[in-house]
Amino acid sequence: MQTAAVILAAGASSRFGSPKQLARVGGRTMLEIVAQVATDAGLAPVIVVVSPTLTVPADVVPVMNDAPSEGMSKSLRLGLAAVPAEADAAMVLLGDQPTVSRVTLTAILYAARGDRSVVAAMAHGRIGPPVLLLREAFGLATEVSGDEGLRGILAQHPELVTEVDVKEHALDVDTPEDLAAFIEPCPGCGATFLPLPNGSVHEYIGASAACWAAFGELLAREFQDPAYGWIHRHTVDVYTVQHPGTNDRRQRQSVALHLVGLCHWLEHNMDMRQLNPITQRLASENRNWPWLTPPTTYGMTVLDVLSACDADEHGRAVHAWAASVWESWSAHHELIRRWADEALH
Known part of the structure; x- marks a missing residue:
């Protein structure tokens, strides 16, 4: 099964004070880290949805969101629309989660062999990204709005979802303090x-x-x-x-x-x-x-x-x-x- 990566990275970073996607950890930007994890897990192509002013890593497919103020839902729809026809599925990731692991992505890909159209990470009773959508489930993106992600709509359709238990969800980085808290x-x-x-x-x-x-x-x-x-x-x-x-x-x-x-x-x-x-x-x-x-x-x-x-x-x-x-x-x-x-x- 060919699975694309769709990385949502068009947020305004208002609490970070500068584009957080470009904050560097270990010599690479957070966005580069997430894109590399996706590549290492075998996802292709790697599609990155960004605002027009943001620099994207090499070897990714950039998709411009010219209205990032409309929230994550707009980026989600743009990213899924860019998935090539030959891809069977898309893995949705967030560009501000540099601790996302290849192990998690691999487990989700393995679980996608089942008979449900969505596979999502689950920790502490809560669904979160990464989320894999088979092509037949892309239409779920039309049911979300504003800065709402997929969590709410998936909660309404549990029959569609295979849950993959992970020890912890990847950490969101919203402020410089968030970043400082987990770098070593x-x-x-x-x-x-x-x-x-x-x-x-x-x-x-x-x-x-x-x-x-x-x-x-x-x-x-x-x-x-x-x-x-x-x-x-x-x-x-x-x-x-x-x-x-x-x-x-x-x-x-x-x-x-x-x-x-x-x-x-x-x-x-x-x-x-x-x-x-x-x-x-x-x-x-x-x-x-x-x-x-x-x-x-x-x-x-x-x-x-x-x-x-x-x-x-x-x-x-x-x-x-x-x-x-x-x-x-x-x-x-x-x-x-x-x-x-x-x-x-």
Whole structure:
């Protein structure tokens, strides 16, 4: 069954103070996050209903709502009207719910194999988005008005609805306080992400699960394409010293060696082939490296590098990131330079 996504994102954001759909979390806008979740769940095309002034993500089908003041019902009808004829169904999502999960979308798609024309998420006895409509149920959108969604009309037609139990509905973001309440700052670099409760973390590198996952995405880019991979060693140096963790012997050594690597790259223009033997030699020494009090703030993070569009931009971004992080460690430059000089002799 081909299912399109219809993301409603034409709201005025009056309580947010600026277009909330464009508020950034983890380096992406909320709208980009929702669109990506829809794509990852196999929904196609991804149709986004927006006001004429709103920028839409790449690879989506934009539908303009020139009268957003008429409420969500107008956006719903416009979005469903844009679903191509070959699609059998549409999944309706909200552009201000960045915590919506692919797991929920997949469960709803699976439940659509039944004999009812609507599938909706259910939590705490309450129906809510995402809602899947088979094409035969698109006409329900004509029965709603103003800022009313589908909840009311579905309550009147329970015989049409298959309910999918979810632990919690995705959170609506209506104010900056709503957004701040569920984003998670990384304890190392300070970048903010959507929490990743079941994500893995490194044993001693001090990164949140979500930040560690973002770093993994960056490394995958470098491993898969030689045009990106030449700078891999420097990427690891920067990320490691930006997430110093706790005062642990392994981490003290790790931070010291990667700081030496940064110094050699930025101040002596040494490449990976020159740096790797030095790092291996230093790591083999039975040396108790001191704890260096880390910086409290950084100018750039892994998210700035992930936004690069091509290999050249990626290389420039990693270099700028390295220079920014190196400057943040300026209180220890004299000691690090001494270590770097010792490593060459």
